Amino acid sequence: MWKIPFKCFQICGKNILEEKGIHPVLETPEGVEATERFKGEHSYLFVLNHKDEEAEFVLKEDRTDLLTGTKYTAGQTVSMNAKDVMILER
Numbered sequence: 001m002w003k004i005p006f007k008c009f010q011i012c013g014k015n016i017l018e019e020k021g022i023h024p025v026l027e028t029p030e031g032v033e034a035t036e037r038f039k040g041e042h043s044y045l046f047v048l049n050h051k052d053e054e055a056e057f058v059l060k061e062d063r064t065d066l067l068t069g070t071k072y073t074a075g076q077t078v079s080m081n082a083k084d085v086m087i088l089e090r
Contacts, residue, residue: 032080044090055079
């Protein structure tokens with residue numbers, strides 16, 4: 001399955017992308033970028049807040065922040081500081 005940024009998902013037209021099985025890796029607000037990489041059985045979600053203010057997003061699954069050790073659960077709202085980076089492992 002293809003993974004694309006949520007912003008492109010909004011611009012390109014949700015129905016066309018859904019028909020092709022293309023889904024965003026994470027629904028994020030404007031100015032927040034998310035991409036996912038895989039190694040073996042692990043998934044790494046890189047989230048970058050390019051904004052000059054705090055941003056929030058909701059996780060779809062349990063993840064652990066590799067930079068802080070913080071554990072998040074599915075459905076939890078995560079807050080990021082301005083210009084912050086997170087690496088979330090599943």
